[in-house]
Amino acid sequence: MLSLLATPARIILGAPKQYKVLYARKGTIYGITRGLMHSTSRFNSSTPRDNTTDIFSPPSTPHIKQVETAWVHPVYTTEQMCAVAVGHRNAKNWSDRVALGTVKVLRWGMDRVSGYRHPELGQQHEVKFQMTEKKWLTRFIFLESVAGVPGMVGGMLRHLRSLRGLKRDNGWIETLLEEAYNERMHLLTFLKLAKPGFFMRLLVLGAQGVFFNGFFLSYLISPRTCHRFVGYLEEEAVLTYTRAIHDLETGKLPEWEKLDAPEIAVQYWKMPEGKRKMKDLLMYVRADEAKHGEVNHTFGNLIQASDPNPYASQYKDPTKPHPKKDLTHIKTIGWERDEVI
Numbered sequence: 001m002l003s004l005l006a007t008p009a010r011i012i013l014g015a016p017k018q019y020k021v022l023y024a025r026k027g028t029i030y031g032i033t034r035g036l037m038h039s040t041s042r043f044n045s046s047t048p049r050d051n052t053t054d055i056f057s058p059p060s061t062p063h064i065k066q067v068e069t070a071w072v073h074p075v076y077t078t079e080q081m082c083a084v085a086v087g088h089r090n091a092k093n094w095s096d097r098v099a100l101g102t103v104k105v106l107r108w109g110m111d112r113v114s115g116y117r118h119p120e121l122g123q124q125h126e127v128k129f130q131m132t133e134k135k136w137l138t139r140f141i142f143l144e145s146v147a148g149v150p151g152m153v154g155g156m157l158r159h160l161r162s163l164r165g166l167k168r169d170n171g172w173i174e175t176l177l178e179e180a181y182n183e184r185m186h187l188l189t190f191l192k193l194a195k196p197g198f199f200m201r202l203l204v205l206g207a208q209g210v211f212f213n214g215f216f217l218s219y220l221i222s223p224r225t226c227h228r229f230v231g232y233l234e235e236e237a238v239l240t241y242t243r244a245i246h247d248l249e250t251g252k253l254p255e256w257e258k259l260d261a262p263e264i265a266v267q268y269w270k271m272p273e274g275k276r277k278m279k280d281l282l283m284y285v286r287a288d289e290a291k292h293g294e295v296n297h298t299f300g301n302l303i304q305a306s307d308p309n310p311y312a313s314q315y316k317d318p319t320k321p322h323p324k325k326d327l328t329h330i331k332t333i334g335w336e337r338d339e340v341i
């Protein structure tokens with residue numbers, strides 16, 4: 001059968017629970033991927049069912065089977081993820097107030113763009129406050145496309161500073177780039193569930209242009225304020241995912257109740273068997289956001305030019321609680337400088 005194929009094709013073989021995809025062109029198989037079959041009842045906004053996962057495909061080259069992950073995600077336990085709570089660090093000085101005020105303004109704009117309106121007490125049942133699966137995904141995709149910018153800008157600027165200053169960075173760059181990578185994985189995961197239309201793509205493009213340049217200039221002026229800003233932004237992200245999880249738990253998002261997490265998410269977070277549903281996915285993403293909040297609030301408490309990165313440091317007394325990459329000892333409002341340096 002393969003010899004008849006003159007154009008690139010994808011053939012799916014397999015038993016009900018497992019699948020194997022052969023990528024073939026002109027009679028030659030140039031790629032095979034294997035995986036576990038998930039439910040076909042996935043939500044999508046505007047994409048035909050059979051096109052849902054094709055927004056980005058596995059590499060289609062003759063020799064490469066798959067691309068390896070650059071950063072391995074730490075393992076989170078269910079108990080740790082359930083313990084993640086919405087936190088808020090009080091603004092203590094003018095720099096903090098500027099950061100918090102900017103986040104509030106951005107949140108207001110974002111709520112308008114993504115059609116989100118948070119109900120006051122007693123307004124929960126009004127139609128205009130109801131969020132659907134589609135509205136949540138629109139919000140997540142826009143949010144994550146923006147969230148991947150600060151870590152990359154911060155990491156890039158610290159990298160350049162190290163090069164031109166001929167001095168060490170003391171571990172900040174890796175953590176910042178890893179944060180950007182993690183945010184992009186959030187985006188890629190949600191893109192497996194909905195394919196944005198032209199208007200959404202335009203918004204993402206415009207937002208990136210404005211936000212990248214704004215954050216770049218701000219980071220040159222005050223990196224400390226920028227980390228505080230990201231800390232506050234992540235508090236809002238934790239709030240957003242907490243509300244989505246609550247909607248899911250209270251039966252407002254029926255299409256997500258039995259929906260499996262995409263394979264990309266199962267692989268990235270190493271989601272255990274039996275914990276691979278949409279709700280589990282939202283719990284992982286929320287925990288990541290809480291971690292970003294902690295990291296950036298902590299960075300906002302440090303002397304930018306000279307302090308080492310506590311998340312890349314070995315401590316003299318490892319038995320004492322200290323910042324870690326996973327959810328052990330999580331402090332959503334960040335570690336104070338005298339606790340970690």
Ligand SMILES: [Fe+2]
Pocket residue numbers: 144147182183186237285289
């Ligand atoms: Fe994110």
Ligand SMILES: [Fe+2]
Pocket residue numbers: 147183234237288289292
């Ligand atoms: Fe985040």
